[in-house]
Structure formats: C-alpha cells, structure tokens
Amino acid sequence: MKRFTCSGCSLLCDDIIVQSDGIFISEVVGACLKGKERFDQVSAKNRITSPLIRKDGELIEVSWDEAMNSVVEIIKKANKPLLYGFSNVTCEAQEAGIKLAREINGFIDSNASICQGKFLNKAKSLGINFTTITEVINKGDLIILWGANPAETIPRLLNKLLFSRGKFRMTGREIKTLVIIDPVKTASFGVMGVRDLALMVEPNKDIELIRMLKEECCSADSIPSEGVAGIDQSDLKRLLLHLTGAENGVIIVGQGVIQPHSDYDLVEELLDLLQLINERQEKGRISLILLGGHFNMAGFDHVALSAYGVSGHLEFGGNQLIKTKDGIVSKIEKNDFDCSIIVGTDPISHLPHVLSSKIARKPLILIDNHKTATSQIAEVVLPTTITGIESGGLAYRLDQVPIELNKIIDPPNNLPSDEELLNQLYGLLNQGRSE
Amino acid sequence: MEFILNSIRRIDNDQVKEHAFGTEESLEEKLAICFINPKDFEKLNLVSSLHLKISNKERQVIVKVKKDDDVPNGMVLMPVSIWSNRLSVIQNNEILYKNIVVDVEATREPIMKFKEIIQEFLVKN
Amino acid sequence: MAFSLDLLQGKVKVDDCPPLLEPKYKKQYDTLKEILGSEEGQQKELKINIDEDLCDGCGICVTVCPVNARYCPSSLSGKAPEYPPEEHQLFQVVGGKCELLKIEHCRRLEAGGRERECRVCETYCPREAVKIEYV
Numbered sequence: 001m002k003r004f005t006c007s008g009c010s011l012l013c014d015d016i017i018v019q020s021d022g023i024f025i026s027e028v029v030g031a032c033l034k035g036k037e038r039f040d041q042v043s044a045k046n047r048i049t050s051p052l053i054r055k056d057g058e059l060i061e062v063s064w065d066e067a068m069n070s071v072v073e074i075i076k077k078a079n080k081p082l083l084y085g086f087s088n089v090t091c092e093a094q095e096a097g098i099k100l101a102r103e104i105n106g107f108i109d110s111n112a113s114i115c116q117g118k119f120l121n122k123a124k125s126l127g128i129n130f131t132t133i134t135e136v137i138n139k140g141d142l143i144i145l146w147g148a149n150p151a152e153t154i155p156r157l158l159n160k161l162l163f164s165r166g167k168f169r170m171t172g173r174e175i176k177t178l179v180i181i182d183p184v185k186t187a188s189f190g191v192m193g194v195r196d197l198a199l200m201v202e203p204n205k206d207i208e209l210i211r212m213l214k215e216e217c218c219s220a221d222s223i224p225s226e227g228v229a230g231i232d233q234s235d236l237k238r239l240l241l242h243l244t245g246a247e248n249g250v251i252i253v254g255q256g257v258i259q260p261h262s263d264y265d266l267v268e269e270l271l272d273l274l275q276l277i278n279e280r281q282e283k284g285r286i287s288l289i290l291l292g293g294h295f296n297m298a299g300f301d302h303v304a305l306s307a308y309g310v311s312g313h314l315e316f317g318g319n320q321l322i323k324t325k326d327g328i329v330s331k332i333e334k335n336d337f338d339c340s341i342i343v344g345t346d347p348i349s350h351l352p353h354v355l356s357s358k359i360a361r362k363p364l365i366l367i368d369n370h371k372t373a374t375s376q377i378a379e380v381v382l383p384t385t386i387t388g389i390e391s392g393g394l395a396y397r398l399d400q401v402p403i404e405l406n407k408i409i410d411p412p413n414n415l416p417s418d419e420e421l422l423n424q425l426y427g428l429l430n431q432g433r434s435e
Numbered sequence: 436m437e438f439i440l441n442s443i444r445r446i447d448n449d450q451v452k453e454h455a456f457g458t459e460e461s462l463e464e465k466l467a468i469c470f471i472n473p474k475d476f477e478k479l480n481l482v483s484s485l486h487l488k489i490s491n492k493e494r495q496v497i498v499k500v501k502k503d504d505d506v507p508n509g510m511v512l513m514p515v516s517i518w519s520n521r522l523s524v525i526q527n528n529e530i531l532y533k534n535i536v537v538d539v540e541a542t543r544e545p546i547m548k549f550k551e552i553i554q555e556f557l558v559k560n
Numbered sequence: 561m562a563f564s565l566d567l568l569q570g571k572v573k574v575d576d577c578p579p580l581l582e583p584k585y586k587k588q589y590d591t592l593k594e595i596l597g598s599e600e601g602q603q604k605e606l607k608i609n610i611d612e613d614l615c616d617g618c619g620i621c622v623t624v625c626p627v628n629a630r631y632c633p634s635s636l637s638g639k640a641p642e643y644p645p646e647e648h649q650l651f652q653v654v655g656g657k658c659e660l661l662k663i664e665h666c667r668r669l670e671a672g673g674r675e676r677e678c679r680v681c682e683t684y685c686p687r688e689a690v691k692i693e694y695v
Contacts, residue, residue, distance in 0.1 A: 001643055015639040029654050030640025032617035036656025037452055044455040057557075114530055137637050151686050153444045155618035160638035163623045163684065167637070173624065173684070184441065184512065185505040190686030191620070203439055203510065204534050260529035330528045348556065349450055349516065352523035352530055353494060360556040370455040373517050376553045446616050 005405050007295040007388025008035035010398040011133075011154050012405075020408055025389070032155040041386050042409070046371035049413045052381040059381065070380050072428050074339055074363045081106035082337035082359075084328060085367075087294035088344030089418040090393025090405065094296070094303040096422035097343060102316045103429050107337065109313035109328040110300035111345055116290035117312055118258050118267055120301055124311075126271040129278065131250055131287035132399045138166035142242050142249035144179040146270075147206070147256015148291050151187035154398075157291075158191055161250075177242055181206070182256065197238055205229035206257065209236075210269045216240055217276055243277055247284035254291045289399055294345070295388070298396035332358050339363040343418065346372040367421060384418045391417035436479060438471075439510045440489060440522055440535040448514035459549045466516035467546045470503035475511075481541045487511070488542040489522060491535065496521045497547050511539060517552055565676060567592075569694055570602045604694035606668055608660050608681065614689035617656040621681040621690055625650050627665050651681065658689070668692070 005014040008031065016035065019027035028039050041047065051067030052059040062070075075081055083101050086094050087110050094110070101108035110117070119128065136143070143161055150157040165172040178196040180188055183203045192198055201209055208229040215222045216236070223236050231239075243249065251274070257266055278285045292298065301311040308314060308321055315324040331337060332355045339362050348356045349372065366378040375381050385391040390411035397403050416424065453462040469487055471479075481487070487500045489511065496518050506512055513519035515532075524531050566572045574580060574596065580589045593600070622628055623635050631648040632641035645652055648665045652658070663669065667678035681690045 003640075013640075015634065017640065017643045027654065028656070029643045029652065030619070031656060032619065032653065033446060033615075033656040034617075036617065037456075041455055045457075046455055118529075134637075149444065151616075151618070152446050155446070155616045156638070158686070159619045159623050163620050164638035165629070165636045172636075183507060184443070184510070186443075187445075187686055190688070191684060200507075203441075203507075256533060259531055259533045260526045262526060327528060329525060329530060333525060333528070346451070346454070349454075349520065351520065352525060353521045354525060355530075356520070357556060372451075372454045373549075373553065377556050 003030075004408060005388060005403055006031050006035040006038065007386075007395070007405055008032070008038035009154050010292045010295055010297050011157055011160075012295060012395060012397045012403045013156060014403060018408055022409055025409060034155060038386075039389060041370065042389055044370055048368070048370055048375070048381060048383040049415065051383065052375075052378075054379050059375070059378075067380055067382060068424070068428060071365050071382070071425065072432065074365060074379065075104055075341075075429060076432070078104075078339040078363075080337045082328075082331065082340040083108040083343070084340060084347060085111065085343035085345035086300050087111040087292075087297045088387070089296060090387055090391075090395055091296065091299045091303050091402075092393045093343075093387075093418035093422055094300050095307060096419050096426065098304065098307055098314060100341075100422050100426045100429070101314065102319055102321075103426055105316050105319065106341075107313065107315045107324070107326070107328075107331055109331075110297070111294055112292065112297050112300055113312055113328055114351075115255070115258065116253075116292045116297065117301060119253070119271075119288070119290055120311055122265070122267050122271055126268065127275065128271060129274065129285060129287040130400055131248075131289065132401055133160060133289075133397070135248065136161050136250050136289075137164045138168055139248045140176060140250055142177050142179070142246035142286075144181065144243075144249065144251040145188055146181045146251055146253050147258075148252050148254025149182070149186040149188050150252065150254075150291065151190060153254075153293060154291065157252075158188065162191060177246075179239060179242060181209070197235060197242070199231050199235060199239065202230035204261075207261070207264055207266055207269060210266070210273050212236065213240055213243070214269075214273050214276060217244070217273075217280065243286060244281060245284075246286065249284065249286040250289055251286060252289045252291060292398055296395040298398060298400055299394070302396055302400075302402075329355065337362065339365070341365045341367070342374055342378075343367045343422075346374045348373040348377055367418060369415075382421060383415055384421055385411040385415050387418065390415070391419075393417070393419065436539055437509075438475075438489075438537055438539045440519070440537045441510060441512050442515045442519040442523065442532050443512050445514050448516075450514070450516045462549055463546065466514055467498045467518050467549075468501060468514065469498050470501050470506050470512040471510070472506045472508050473502045473504065475506075475508060476500065476502050479539065479541050485541045485543060486546055487539055488544065489513075489537050489539050491522050491524070491537050493524075494521045497542060497544050499546060511537070517549070518547065521552075562673075562676070567596070568604070569606075570599065570604045573601045606663060606666065607693045607695055608663060608666070609691045609693060610658050610660060611689040611691070612657055614687045615657045616687060617653045617658060618686065619653045619658070620684050620686065621658055622651045622653060624680045624684050626667060626675075626678065626680070 006016045016031045017029040050061045053062045181199045212228045305311045360377045364378045366381045388405040392405045392407045448465045
C-alpha cells in the first residue's frame with residue numbers, strides 16, 4: 001500500500017499507511033496518537049470552514065470577498081504590519097509569506113525564533129554539527145536527551161532512534177546507550193535500561209555541568225568528589241567517558257536548554273563544549289538534533305536563507321530588506337507594530353501574557369483552521385486546508401531533511417491552501433499599489 | 436511559599452487537542468491544573484477541595500492541584516497553556532518558560548475560567 | 561526453568577516433579593502447594609493486555625517484538641510494518657493506539673528454551689501500558 005507522510009509533528013514520519021477513497025479517511029496505520037489527532041482534525045468539532053469577521057463583538061460567517069476586502073483594508077491602514085507563525089505551513093507558503101511581507105513593508109518571523117532558531121543563530125559564529133535520523137538509526141551508539149522529553153512530544157522518536165536495529169547491525173536497544181539530563185523525572189525515563197545513565201541535574205545548574213565537562217576534558221581529575229549540579233562524581237566520569245568514546249553520538253536538545261539566563265548563554269557554552277569534544281575525539285563525533293513541535297519549524301530559516309541570505313526574522317522598508325536589531329519579542333514588547341497577521345499558530349495561548357496582551361490590542365488577522373484562543377480575539381479569520389492531508393508541499397524535518405507532503409483528500413468548501421491564500425492576498429495588495 | 440514553576444508538555448494535557456476537539460470545560464479540566472510533590476502538598480496544607488494560587492510580580496493564576504511523585508521538592512509543574520503563560524516572563528528580550536520564581540499558596544477561590552482570561556484580552560484601550 | 565513456567569501456566573502439577581516427592585524437599589513441596597493453592601493444575605491462558613488509556617502509539621512494542629522483527633523487515637528501522645499485516649505479525653499501531661493482532665506466534669507460546677521468557681514488549685513500553693498476564 002502507498003505510504004504517506006504525517007504532518008502531526010516535526011518528525012514527519014513517511015511510513016504512514018492511509019486508507020481513503022479521496023473524500024474520507026477510513027484508517028490510519030502506523031501513526032502515533034499525535035499523528036492520528038492530526039488526521040482527525042479534518043472532521044474536528046471546532047474546525048472553521050468559512051471566513052469569519054468580528055461584528056459587534058461576535059465572529060460571524062461571511063463570504064470570501066467580504067473577508068478578503070476587510071483584510072486588505074486593515075493592512076492598507078497599517079504602516080508596520082507584523083507577520084508571525086509560519087511553522088505549520090509548507091515552505092512554499094513560507095516563501096509566499098515573505099513575499100507578502102515585502103509587499104506590505106512588514107516584519108516577519110516564525111515560531112522558530114522563540115524555540116530552536118536560537119541554536120542556528122549561535123551556530124553562525126560557533127559552527128554546529130547536525131546529523132540525520134537515518135544516521136542515528138543505522139550507526140548511532142550514544143543518545144543524550146538534554147532538557148528534552150520526546151516521549152510526550154514526539155512519541156515515535158525514541159522508537160526510531162533507540163530501538164531500531166538499522167541496516168548494519170543485528171541488535172538495537174542493547175548497543176545504544178541512553179543518557180537523560182533533566183531536573184524532572186519525565187516519561188522519557190520510562191525507556192531507560194540498566195546500562196543507561198539518568199542524570200537528575202538541579203534546576204538551572206546545567207551551566208555548571210557544561211563548564212565542569214569542559215574543564216575535565218582539558219585537564220583530567222578536576223571533578224570534585226562531591227559532584228556538580230546535583231550529579232555525583234562517578235556519574236560525571238561515566239558521562240564524559242560516553243561523550244569522548246562514542247563513535248556516533250547525538251544530543252537531542254529541548255526547551256530546557258534554550259532558556260535565557262542573565263549572566264551567561266547556555267546555548268553558546270554547549271556548542272563550545274561540543275566543539276571541544278569533537279576536536280579531541282579521534283574516531284567519532286557528537287552531533288545535535290533540535291526538537292520542535294510544529295511540523296515545519298525548521299523550514300522558515302531555510303527559505304529565508306535561500307531567498308534573502310538571512311535566517312530568522314526579516315524586516316522590510318521601501319519594499320527592500322532592511323537591517324534590524326529587533327526580534328519578535330522586542331518588536332511586540334516595544335509595541336512597534338500596528339496590526340498583525342498570524343499564520344497557523346496560537347500566540348494568545350503560547351506567548352507570555354505581557355506579549356499576547358499587546359498583540360490583542362491591535363487588529364489581528366488569523367489564518368488557521370480551527371478554533372483557538374487567538375481566534376477568539378481576531379478581527380478576521382481566514383480558514384485554509386490542513387497541510388499534509390488536504391494539500392501538499394515541502395517541509396523540513398527536525399533533522400533538517402526536506403520531505404514532500406502529499407494531498408490525500410479534497411478539502412471542504414474548496415478551501416485554499418496557505419500558499420494559495422497568501423498569494424491571493426499578495427495579488428490584491430500589489431494590484432492596489434500599482435493602481 | 437516560594438517555588439519554581441516549570442511549564443511542561445504532556446500528551447494528555449494538550450491545548451491544541453482541546454481547542455480542536457474539546458469544549459471550554461474540557462480545556463479547563465485538562466489545562467487549568469498543576470502538579471506538585473505529595474510532601475509539598477502537605478506542607479502547603481492542601482486538600483482536594485482547595486486550589487493553588489500561583490503568582491509572580493505581575494500576575495496570578497488559580498488552578499487545580501494534583502499530586503505527582505515525580506515532581507522534585509519546591510517545584511510546581513504546569514502543562515503549557517494560556518494559564519501557565521500568565522506567569523512566563525521576558526528576560527533579555529527572550530522568553531523564560533522554565534524555572535520561573537513564583538509564590539504559591541492554597542486558596543478557596545475558584546479556578547480562573549477560560550472566558551475570564553479571554554475577556555481580559557478583549558478589553559482594548 | 562521450563563518446569564516452573566509450565567507449573568505457573570497450569571500445564572503440570574507439583575506432584576509431576578519426582579525429586580519434589582522426596583522427604584528432604586518436603587518443606588519446598590509444602591510451600592509450593594500453599595502458593596499455588598486451588599489454582600494448581602488449572603490451565604492458564606496467556607494474555608497480553610494493552611491499556612488503551614495509557615498507550616500513545618509510540619510503536620516501541622512493534623519494533624522490539626522479535627517475531628515482528630523476523631517477519632516484518634521494515635520494523636528493523638523503526639518503520640511501520642506492511643498493511644494488511646503479515647500472518648505472523650503480533651503488534652501494530654492503528655488509529656494512534658497499539659493493537660495486539662494475534663497471540664499464537666508469541667515467543668512465550670511457540671519458542672523453546674530461554675526465548676520462552678521473552679518480555680520485551682512489557683519491559684520497554686515507556687508508559688507501562690503493556691501487561692503480560694496468565695488468566
């Protein structure tokens with residue numbers, strides 16, 4: 001049977017068997033619970049299938065023409081539009097979003113900048129080693145989860161990385177060592193075996209661990225007998241042994257590592273440590289895999305880089321790219337915008353209240369396909385297809401590998417895809433400008 | 436009492452799932468909740484009928500409490516949600532989602548409803 | 561070891577072991593009789609239960625099961641096995657949850673020697689949703 005790619009999370013499993021007649025999906029085989037919920041979104045109770053405009057405080061259904069006109073009006077009145085989201089859409093839609101931002105002289109950024117984009121930023125000066133999932137499946141021997149809990153966020157990740165045997169070996173779980181570094185005993189600890197290492201580091205003390213490892217790497221026997229950051233001496237020695245002895249090690253980093261600190265930069269120090277270990281390693285190397293939730297979190301930076309040579313956010317003025325020091329957080333905090341276009345994400349729920357309240361005070365246009373907290377605030381809601389099921393396109397997996405998504409069934413009400421909608425908006429505004 | 440707040444992800448407490456498939460009641464049931472160690476539960480004089488008020492300098496939130504053996508002492512865990520994000524802060528132009536210093540106390544007050552939080556947003560200047 | 565497994569599964573009785581009937585092992589004989597009680601000799605069936613509420617479809621059981629590994633080559637790289645399932649396949653993930661297809665080819669029933677003590681599906685499930693029972 002033909003296999004399809006699931007767009008439930010950034011793992012983009014491409015081995016999913018879907019039984020469908022082109023109109024309904026009857027069976028999904030191989031996808032985990034998160035993937036199944038993604039396929040269920042097609043018939044979700046709170047799905048939005050017609051455009052909505054807020055009139056007298058309530059969202060009511062309107063025609064596409066009225067909705068698009070309303071959006072064009074809001075954007076025309078604005079001088080500094082803010083575009084945010086773009087992690088739940090294809091690369092083609094991300095490209096269309098950047099094209100739109102340039103047309104309306106806006107500031108565009110994706111969810112990645114408050115998540116894994118921080119690693120790419122630092123990587124510009126320090127360098128970064130990535131690896132692919134297939135490499136880890138076939139050759140990996142050390143897997144470290146640092147501040148990451150894939151058992152709850154990306155259920156099949158540990159299945160693929162830790163338990164698979166791969167092409168070249170007879171055994172799987174037995175020859176891979178798992179190390180988990182986390183202050184909380186999460187569900188991921190459930191797959192630990194006798195030879196694995198569980199390091200319950202004290203909260204906010206990861207920096208001491210990294211600095212101690214760096215020191216020990218350079219001059220042996222510098223680990224204090226009482227241990228560091230809540231981890232005892234023998235465990236630290238074992239950790240360093242694994243790090244320097246692994247032939248193909250990978251560190252999977254999650255939210256725990258990318259938190260800001262006032263006196264130091266944890267991301268920078270971790271990248272530094274990895275560079276040090278890789279330089280001293282004679283037969284192997286340690287690479288990184290960055291975890292992220294939305295299925296195309298890695299894509300925006302690739303698209304921005306190939307279109308404009310800039311990764312991360314872009315700001316346009318006079319229809320040209322302009323240099324800016326601001327990121328999405330400072331832009332919103334300073335109130336340096338007068339309307340926002342939110343695409344495929346729910347900032348009212350996931351941003352801190354101090355920022356989401358500022359977005360809520362200005363006109364908000366939402367492009368999404370089901371009810372969220374943001375839809376309860378929006379002035380206009382434009383629904384689109386569910387990517388990976390009702391429309392296709394390119395997406396980047398969490399290990400930076402591009403994967404093609406397919407269309408399996410037709411969308412309801414002839415809904416446009418995100419790419420089509422953003423291009424339509426661009427057309428309307430560009431036409432307005434040249435008149 | 437001073438605690439550390441950590442926002443976490445749990446597959447059963449997922450706000451995207453509740454928004455897409457659930458109701459406001461199911462959203463509140465799954466996400467207006469926090470987890471603490473049983474010893475801390477006793478230290479705070481909590482019982483199942485009381486709620487927990489978690490606050491920092493700027494804001495507060497009132498949620499249900501559940502005991503969880505895997506939570507370290509002095510820490511309170513909340514699933515990522517519009518409730519937990521009332522307490523996330525900005526530091527050096529970046530967002531702090533983990534290890535936020537908060538104050539917790541037991542309270543009889545009702546949990547904060549989803550409608551209340553949205554109402555606050557809708558009141559524009 | 562095989563005798564004790566058969567004893568627990570009710571296929572044999574304590575009296576079927578000649579050394580146990582000797583006087584010097586009377587204490588062990590009595591203890592075994594007490595532990596087994598009225599369930600001695602009652603044939604028990606192997607059941608592998610998957611708790612639907614705990615399962616999150618991670619597919620670890622599908623990948624580690626040695627029967628799946630032998631007959632479904634795609635599971636060696638962590639990929640989902642073919643559908644419709646192969647005749648010997650034990651586990652598969654359908655609708656986001658793991659399902660036990662048929663138990664007849666489980667190592668605990670079909671294999672000999674140490675392979676009969678296979679418990680990998682139960683051991684490696686991170687959410688402890690898989691439980692092996694004899695009823």
